[in-house]
Amino acid sequence: MKILLMGHPNVGKSVLFNRLTGANVIESNYPGTTIDYTKGYMRVGGEEVEVIDVPGTFSLDPKDKAEEVAVKMLHESRDATVICVIDASKIERGLYLVLEIIEEGYPVAIALNMWDVAEDKNIKIDVVNLERILGVPVVSTTAISGEGIKELVSRSRGTAQVEVDDIFERVED
């Protein structure tokens, strides 16, 4: 199994990556820290899982060289599961990238990261309903302190492709 960590710049992908794989990639509090991908491994239930820390990108339409790396990585990993890391305090723009990746047919799981920041800003997200509408696992996480990471890992194993048409139907319910 192969997992790609994707999301906007500076949402905590590298922090999550270090947490998952025990690797040491540089993490900082500014966008554009990761400019190339890094591979790492973690063991989940006896299985070796390859995890890839991908540079941040706003969409699948690359604007700079680091974003090109990200999009190329996605397209070269047809068999991968994508964990989309979203800044929970800016959920809408994060969902844009999520939908793009879902439309391309990748199985997706969502980490609503920086959950603590969203709480500070008094933003409330109905995770259960979000999960029902999108049809993919959604887990709230705070990568810096490690909250939600275990759940994210176990839930991301069971994810499958979803159709956008179904999302349209479910959102009207």
Add this chain to the structure above:
Amino acid sequence: MTKLGVDERWDLIDKISKKTVTFGEYKHTLKDAIGELTVKPLTGIPIAIAVLYGFWSFFSSFAGFFTDGFFVKLFDEHWLLWLQEIFPGKESWLYYIFVGDPSATNCFEAFGVLTSGFFVAIGVVLPAIVAFYLILTLLEDSGYLPRLAVLIDTILHRIGLHGYAIVPTILSLGCNVPAVAATRILETRKERFIMMTILAIFIPCGAQLGIMKEVIPDTMGFVIFYLFMGYLIFGFILNKIIPGKTPEMLIDVPPYQMPTAQNVGRKLWMRTSSFFKVALPFVLLGCVIVNVLYLTGFIAWMGDILSPLFIGWFGVPSETAGPLIAAFLRKDLAVAQLSAIEMTKYQMISAVVLVSIYFPCVATFAMMLREGWKELLGSIAVLAVVVTLYGGLLHLIWILLGVA
């Protein structure tokens, strides 16, 4: 699989968020207040100056404390004396390469692999690197750097760069290699080329700053100022002559965060250890190569050939040829070597400037090649012009001041 258009996608997101997200009342926090103070020009610029000045004072006092207070004594009074005593054959070439000048009284002058090589790498550069990265990591993790980018945006647009270019610039003060890689966050080829070129030419790295602080403590300020002016002047010129655009780039200014000791410690360790893996071999190898070149008379020969250029044009002694060869391997080593050459204060300034703006060190060179050979060739062309004109200009200034 259905693919949506941009508008359809945003409509869907709108519907989803209406059903799942509620935005409560937002209270202004202390973090927001600090955030505003640091980006509004009226308060932000004084704060930025204070932060950068604090950065510099910490860097120089921390590095000075360890280098002058501890390593200089250790290396000059114990290590050098001990080596001079036990190393056999004072006349042999082996002694010359490893211990250096037998009459040397300090590790700067000796210039052997085991004396100057280790002293430069461990005694001078290590404390400088640790001090630099400690502060850099705090600035990175707190979230201050993007705010600095916002403040400096207007100035950097004049030289064809976006405010965010301050991030590679500051990284470059640690080491040019990751800084060249960091130019990938800039959007156009034009921006990347300008950034890469002026970084490699004008920004001295942490190792070089550390050694400059030891060798030319009094005139270092002028050297930095001259280099920084070059960064602005040549950035401005390149912006005018290179076709292409510098688009406005929207960046996210992240919330301030308290840096965690664990992450700061880990990053400091990673950067210091990778510095050692990359730099130490080059410093030692550089010593060997330069000593061999001296022994074979190659450097004296080069100095003779180039002396019209060195003496006539740049106004520095022809022995500067040796350090300039070393500079390709390690700039810190080259500056250390300059200290052993007899020259006036002003010649020394010129020589240090030349070492800085002349060819990037081999590690940076390799990184630039990875980013594209066309860019590298372009940078080298710019570099040749800069060294000739900007290096020569300094000589002209000394002549006009009557000190050359």
